[in-house]
Amino acid sequence: MPAEGSDLIMSARAELVTAEDPYFRGIDADASLPHWMTVRPLASTNPGGPHIVDFAGGRGWLIYTFIRRHAEPQIVVTEAFWA
Known part of the structure; x- marks a missing residue:
């Protein structure tokens, strides 16, 4: 994987580990995340x-x-x- 993709994955992981609610329940629950990432359940x-x-x-x-x-x-x- 290119360094750019690897860096983003590690940054995303760090954001997830420190998130107040790692299940991101509710509307706009991922609003506290950086603008370059969004989170949603794989199956609703x-x-x-x-x-x-x-x-x-x-x-x-x-x-x-x-x-x-x-x-x-x-x-x-x-x-x-990563594409």
């Missing part, structure tokens, strides 16, 4: 399941699942794509 019927992050104007995406743990929350990335 499973809002607590996998989510997709679109970034760089649709040039790439990241599919992840958030695992809530008290001491150390964890983001599990199942797919990363």
Whole structure:
């Protein structure tokens, strides 16, 4: 993966780990994220399941699942794509 895509993926991951609500529930729930990324559930019927992050104007995406743990929350990335 090119450095530009890799850098965006690492930045997106950092934003997700520090998000107040990593499930991004509700309207405009991702308003606090940088302008270059948006988050939504992968399936609207499973809002607590996998989510997709679109970034760089649709040039790439990241599919992840958030695992809530008290001491150390964890983001599990199942797919990363950069065009």
